[in-house]
Amino acid sequence: MELIVDLHIHSRYSRATSKDSNLEGLYRWGKIKGINIIGTGDFTHPAWFAEIQDKLEPAEPGLFKLRQDLAIAIDKTLPASIRKNLIRFALTVEISNIYSKNEKVRKLHNLVIMPSVKAVSQFNSALERIGNLKADGRPILGLDSKQLLTLTLDTDPSALFVPAHIWTPWFSMFGSKSGFNSIDEAFEELAPEIKAIETGLSSDPFMNWRIAELQKVTIISNSDAHSPQKLGREATILQSQVDYHDIINGIKTNDRRIVGTIEFFPQEGKYHYDGHRACNIRFSPKQTKNHQGLCPVCHQSLTVGVDNRVNELANLAEDYQPKRHKVVEYIIPLIEILAEMQEKTTAAKAVQTAYQKVILDLGNEFTILRKMPIIEIKDAGYEALAKAIVRMRQKEVHVEPGYDGVFGTIKLFTSNEERKKQLTEQIGLGWET
Ligand SMILES: [Zn+2]
Ligand SMILES: [Zn+2]
Missing domain, CATH: 1.10.340 (Endonuclease III; domain 1)
Structure with a gap:
């Protein structure tokens, strides 16, 4: 069946999130939006993980459903038009990896998706020795992304590791401020283990397909919602069974199970163009070039946005489109x-x-x-x-x-x-x- 999947969200234990970012809120808004598979987010946080185990129960392989008493209480408050929508949860987290590599500070956000409570427990115990998991639902670890990838696959080979919103300037794999120039540079001999990347709100698949190495990976989209109302701002469309392994194998192989993505118009994202918020300067990549990358108001270097950064790394022209490609739907x-x-x-x-x-x-x-x-x-x-x-x-x-x-x-x-x-x-x- 067609499944709408949103694997990147945050609970109320992450910074700057809504207090309704709980499992009931996600269930309710999943039905309103029409999303079928929702990430729990933040599974490394002890209090949130306890709540996950209390309020969710096992459903199909690797997936979870809201406890029946909670689900019934919410369903009663929803109109009949949406009451029947199928909602399942997958165990997910976003980790902020901050480390130094080749004499530069790197800050990458990575998503990890796991098939079982057991795998999560094991993964969490390993991470506890590396950093403080209680401080933030999106923990900050001084761990190389490559080591996190290794730890993920060692914990469970059916886990999925996805570099998150790969173009945002400050915290991403290709970010202009703290990222790398290629998957190879970031993950070295483990680069082939990167099977998927997340576009983020400021880029769309067409921008990503201009980078030759990204044509080999699956492009997924998620909301990165900090409140349940923002669920599904972006999402991935699959044609698969309601089964963790079918979904994840679809993502890992990019086969027919991946139908495509639902996208924000990339210009609407917070880092599409270049500029300075405080100086009220918004520049296209061309304008930035004309100003040698400097802000005409404060004379400091401009924050380089996603459009510019994609141009910098692209192997293919701006109007390039692959002959055959996945569906790309734009929504407001x-x-x-x-x-x-x-x-x-x-x-x-x-x-x-x-x-x-x-x-x-x-x-x-x-x-x-x-x-x-x-x-x-x-x-x-x-x-x-x-x-x-x-x-x-x-x-x-x-x-x-x-x-x-x-x-x-x-x-x-x-x-x-x-x-x-x-x-x-x-x-x-x-x-x-
Ligand atoms: Zn992030
Ligand atoms: Zn400025």
């Missing part, structure tokens, strides 16, 4: 579409209520954004939303790229007249969350 989160239509922020009560109403009437978010025939959306009374979704699916968007930690903006409508407000009039009551 439904709440952002509704906020734009109502000219309000995503936090506005009216926008939140509209979101609930749409889910209640039409079903989960991914079905609405990706699959639902436009006529059905219209027939349910959502004319303006139907128009917005057509534009999103056809990639007719207006973009201001993100830079130096500032999210970019994506607009579907250009003029105020176009911003139909009838949606506000259709709003009745949502359901209680």
Whole structure:
């Protein structure tokens, strides 16, 4: 069956996360969004790992489900349109590896996915000797990424190790500030064990395919959600069985089980362009070059974004596209579409209520954004939303790229007249969350 998979998330034990980042919250939002396999995140944190063992129970091989009493209580509060969506959890963590290699400080984030509680316990005991796992759900370890890879595969050969958001400047494998220039440089003779990479919000598969060595690995996408509402900002689509091993083997071999990815428009990511947030400077790679990489306001070097860094490492031209490639779908989160239509922020009560109403009437978010025939959306009374979704699916968007930690903006409508407000009039009551 088609599975929507999001393996990179954080619990409330990670820094700068929402207090609702718990298993119940992930279950609830997984159903609302239409995600099937959700990473637990943070399994190295002792309190979170205890909670995982208390609130999840074994389901299909290598996968877990929310304890029945908890699931029933949540299902009762959800509209019938989404109650039946299948939700399973996989055991995952992101680790921040900070170390020095070839006389440079390296900071890489890596995802580790494990098939069993036993494997996680064993892995955690090994890591406990290296660093403090209690301080942060995403622990910082002074361990070479290559050693972490070795430890992962030694613990369980069916584990998966994935360099995370590989282009972000400060903490990633190819980051301009602290990364490497190739998988080989980072992992040496173990480079062939890197079977997959994560695009991150600021890059898409087409950008990654310009790097010859990345054509040999599977490209996956995840949300890196710090609150359950952000689940599925990006995700991976598989055609596989509901079974850890089938999913992970699909990822490791990049065979037909990998259908493709669901992507943020990469310009919307926080590090797409170059710039200085404090100096209000946003530059394209070309502008950066014209200024010799320096900020015209403070004269310090600019934070080089993902677009620039991809150009630096690319072996292939900007317009290169592989002849055959996996599906790449671009989405804008439904709440952002509704906020734009109502000219309000995503936090506005009216926008939140509209979101609930749409889910209640039409079903989960991914079905609405990706699959639902436009006529059905219209027939349910959502004319303006139907128009917005057509534009999103056809990639007719207006973009201001993100830079130096500032999210970019994506607009579907250009003029105020176009911003139909009838949606506000259709709003009745949502359901209680
Ligand atoms: Zn990270
Ligand atoms: Zn500056």
